[in-house]
Amino acid sequence: MSVREKMASRPGTRTTDPAYVGLLSQVMTNTLDEDYRAVAERRGRADQPRSSETRVGLIVVLILFGVMVGVSALQTEQDRPRARAERAALIEQINQRQARYDDLRDVISGLSRQVTGLQSTVAAEVDSNGALTNRLDMLAVEAGTSAATGPGITVTVDDAPEASATVGGTILDTDLRQLVNGLWRAGAEAIAIDGHRLSTLTSIRSASQAITVNYRSLSPPYVVTVIGDPGSLPARLLETAGGRTWQGLQANFGITFDIAMSDKLNLPADPRDRLLYARPERQR
Structure with a gap:
């Protein structure tokens, strides 16, 4: 028997059974995918409540912050007219006091001129040589009461x-x-x-x-x-x-x-x- 005839009569080394091939393909293709999918689904279900709680907490914080900002703005707006009125009243008082002070300065200046005139008149009557007048002038300069x-x-x-x-x-x-x-x-x-x-x-x-x-x-x-x-x-x-x-x-x-x-x-x-x-x- 020739070699070719022996090989032809010999059973094949590989099987071509369709059922076997399909099972092997399914095992190789779907085993890991199904496991990963199951794990991912379990993790998704576990994380869903936690994500919802975080979102709710963030919303509560934002709401509280908004309320605080609103209350502060409202309080500031309510106090603004009163603060403006108090400031205007203080400015008016300062202006009145300053005007009063300036008026008194003018009165004092006028009285000072009268006193100076009276001093000159008296000095001219009792001080024939002018020594008393000169002395008064010098003292007035030193005291700052005359220019x-x-x-x-x-x-x-x-x-x-x-x-x-x-x-x-x-x-x-x-x-x-x-x-x-x-x-x-x-x-x-x-x-x-x-x-x-x-x-x-x-x-x-x-x-x-x-x-x-x-x-x-x-x-x-x-x-x-x-x-x-x-x-x-x-x-x-x-x-x-x-x-x-x-x-x-x-x-x-x-x-x-x-x-x-x-x-x-x-x-x-x-x-x-x-x-x-x-x-x-x-x-x-």
Whole structure:
């Protein structure tokens, strides 16, 4: 028997049974897909309640936030007319007080002129050589109750350029007082700050963020006008404690401290109330 005949009569090595082939294909194709599908369905059913709870919680939070914003906006809107009315009332009070203050200043100025005229009349009657008149004039200038004219210096001081970021770069009321005291010791005859004449009753104080002179709020730069000998005032000022303080402020903190000489300066009188009568306290 030939080889070909032997192979033809020999059973085949592979089966071609359709049932076997279909079963194998189904096992290979569907087994993993069905398992994964079942697991995915179980997970989806497990996650569905949790997702719903999260969504409900988020909605509740958003609703509460909206209610809070609405209540706040409503409260602000209700309070706005009252706040506006209170602000308008305060502004009106300030304007009225300022107008009253200006009227009183005018009255005081008029009375001061009358007193000056009466003093001149009396002095002319009892002071033949004018010595008393000259003495009264000199005292009035020193006290700040009369205007003053003459040569002097102008001292300009200002905060440091970066005062907001530098500790010590802002001028304080104590700094201005140091400067004024130094000028008096250096021989100043009359002083004014930003046009406000300093008298024996003048106060230099701090009010909130501003410095007040004669109860008037000022802002930097501050211009200090001084009547006196312009040839000696600057040098003598730097020899005083106040002058040395300002040299330190300029060197250490960058505060502006400039001195300029002038041939003629005009300083107004202090129109505020003045001390007209006093008596010594009784001995205890």
